[in-house]
Amino acid sequence: MQLSMKCSVAVHCLIFINEAKGRVKVTSNLLAQSTGCNPVVIRNVFSALKKAGIITVTRGTGGTELCRPPSEITLYMIYQALEPDGISSLIGIHPCDGRACPVAQNIRAVLQKPYQKIEDGVRSAMESVTLESMIEDFHACLGSEETSKEIK
Amino acid sequence: MQLSMKCSVAVHCLIFINEAKGRVKVTSNLLAQSTGCNPVVIRNVFSALKKAGIITVTRGTGGTELCRPPSEITLYMIYQALEPDGISSLIGIHPCDGRACPVAQNIRAVLQKPYQKIEDGVRSAMESVTLESMIEDFHACLGSEETSKEIK
DNA sequence: AGAGATGTAATTTTTCATTTTACATTCACT
DNA sequence: AGTGAATGTAAAATGAAAAATTACATCTCT
Numbered sequence: 001m002q003l004s005m006k007c008s009v010a011v012h013c014l015i016f017i018n019e020a021k022g023r024v025k026v027t028s029n030l031l032a033q034s035t036g037c038n039p040v041v042i043r044n045v046f047s048a049l050k051k052a053g054i055i056t057v058t059r060g061t062g063g064t065e066l067c068r069p070p071s072e073i074t075l076y077m078i079y080q081a082l083e084p085d086g087i088s089s090l091i092g093i094h095p096c097d098g099r100a101c102p103v104a105q106n107i108r109a110v111l112q113k114p115y116q117k118i119e120d121g122v123r124s125a126m127e128s129v130t131l132e133s134m135i136e137d138f139h140a141c142l143g144s145e146e147t148s149k150e151i152k
Numbered sequence: 153m154q155l156s157m158k159c160s161v162a163v164h165c166l167i168f169i170n171e172a173k174g175r176v177k178v179t180s181n182l183l184a185q186s187t188g189c190n191p192v193v194i195r196n197v198f199s200a201l202k203k204a205g206i207i208t209v210t211r212g213t214g215g216t217e218l219c220r221p222p223s224e225i226t227l228y229m230i231y232q233a234l235e236p237d238g239i240s241s242l243i244g245i246h247p248c249d250g251r252a253c254p255v256a257q258n259i260r261a262v263l264q265k266p267y268q269k270i271e272d273g274v275r276s277a278m279e280s281v282t283l284e285s286m287i288e289d290f291h292a293c294l295g296s297e298e299t300s301k302e303i304k
Numbered sequence: 305a306g307a308g309a310t311g312t313a314a315t316t317t318t319t320c321a322t323t324t325t326a327c328a329t330t331c332a333c334t
Numbered sequence: 335a336g337t338g339a340a341t342g343t344a345a346a347a348t349g350a351a352a353a354a355t356t357a358c359a360t361c362t363c364t
Contacts, residue, residue, distance in 0.1 A: 005246040005322085008263055012246070015262070016255045027340070034253040035246060038323055043341065060331025062340040075266055090242060094157040094164070094187060101186040103168045106293040110167070111160055113289060114227055114281040121273035129266040137265065141258040157353085179309070190354050195310065212362030214309040 006082045009035050010045050014073070014131055015138055017055065017064050025063045045082065052081035070135055076126035087119045158234045161187050162197050166225070166283055167290055169207065169216050178216045197234065204233035222287055228278035239271045 012035050020026050028042040035042065046064060049055045054077065056067045066073070080086060093111055096104040164187050172178050180198065184191040198216060201207045206229065208219045218225070235241055245263055248256040 005244045008245040008259065011263060012248070012255055012259045015259070016253070019255065029340085034248070034251060034256050036248040036251065036256070037246065039341095040324070040343085041322075043343085047342070057341070058331085059329080059341050060339080061333095062331090092157040093160045094189065096164070096186070096188040099186060099188065101168070102294060103164055103171065103290070104186050104188070106290055107160065107164045107167070109293050110286050110289045111163060114278075114286065117277040117281060118274055121277035122270055125269040125273035126266075129269065134262050134266065137262045138255070138258055141261050142254060181309085191310095192312085192355070193353075195312085199311070209310070210362085211310050211360080212308085214362090 006041075006045060007079050009037060009041065010049060010078050010082055011075070011131075011134060013042065013045060013064075014049070014054070014066065014070075014078070015135055017066055018070060018131070018135055021065065027062045027064075048081045049078070052077060054078065054081060070131035073131040074127050075129040075131075075134075076123055078131075079126055087122050088115070090122075091115050091118065158193075158197060159231050161189060161193065162201060162230050162234055163227070163283075163286060165194065165197060165216075166201070166206070166218065166222075166230070167287055169218055170222060170283070170287055173217065177214060179214045200233045201230070204229060206230065206233060222283035225283040226279050227281040227283075227286075228275055230283075231278055239274050240267075242274075243267050243270065 013031050016031060016034060017026050024030070028039040028046065031037075031042045032039040046055065046057050050057050053067065054073055055064050057064050093108055096107065099105065165183050168183060168186060169178050176182070180191040180194040183189075183194045187194065198207065198209050202209050205219065206225055207216055209216050232238060245260055248259065251257065
């Protein structure tokens with residue numbers, strides 16, 4: 001199970017929303033165009049980000065905005081919003097519970113500590129990345145291109 | 153893509169091999185019983201661990217042994233043996249290359265740094281776990297059960 | 305030669321993420 | 335009120351990757 005593409009789509013959306021602020025009304029169709037996903041996928045991402053308090057979405061007429069400064073939005077918040085069972089969904093253990101072998105009976109317990117370490121490692125890495133820093137990097141990318149195109 | 157179950161199967165196998173040392177000949181059929189996997193799955197895991205210099209497998213007559221002390225075998229070595237493309241196979245980016253939107257054109261570059269951080273976090277977490285420590289934890293599990301059963 | 309293993313290619317099955325369809329709901333504007 | 339353009343979600347369809355299985359070649363000891 002991959003650090004699902006939803007996460008990269010979400011970052012894409014958030015950067016887009018930030019860039020569009022005050023200029024363009026950001027709808028699920030617009031972002032579907034930009035990301036190459038189906039509008040429903042975008043709406044589901046919106047829904048998750050909304051529940052997590054990261055964006056507001058106005059019903060009926062449409063439009064999306066960040067509801068806190070990018071410096072306060074971490075990659076971990078974004079990830080958690082989209083994968084509620086967290087990082088454990090990245091990690092699998094083969095099922096071998098009812099078996100006579102003592103290794104089979106205890107493998108789950110033995111792996112718990114290492115997998116917890118991995119989870120902690122991923123979490124702290126993700127917490128150290130803010131949307132702000134990704135936006136800065138995005139601008140740096142734009143700057144290094146000869147033509148810095150506008151979002152139309 | 154999950155931190156594939158192969159990894160937990162491999163740890164299972166290695167603990168088993170360690171426990172059986174000098175007592176039982178460890179065949180793919182035996183470990184298939186213990187893990188609940190098909191013998192071919194076990195053989196494939198063996199094959200990967202062998203290439204990585206973690207175990208030796210004797211052809212023809214059968215049997216498997218660790219070829220270095222458990223303190224020198226890290227979880228990262230095991231993982232790497234089984235997933236040659238490494239941790240990047242855990243992480244995905246939605247494909248949106250040929251699109252006009254500047255966010256789409258640069259999202260890959262923007263995510264590279266954060267994803268590298270995550271990879272580093274996972275790697276160092278995995279490097280800090282040795283087979284020895286997992287074997288110790290396994291023994292602790294055994295000790296805490298009233299009947300500490302033997303591998304038969 | 306035969307029994308019991310491993311080694312591996314190739315196929316089938318299963319599982320799961322993703323996409324899509326469909327429709328109810330909401331809001332603004334006329 | 336009524337229409338148009340959105341969002342919100344459930345549910346079904348699609349597709350792709352993982353896992354299991356089959357099959358058979360190869361090896362080693364007795």
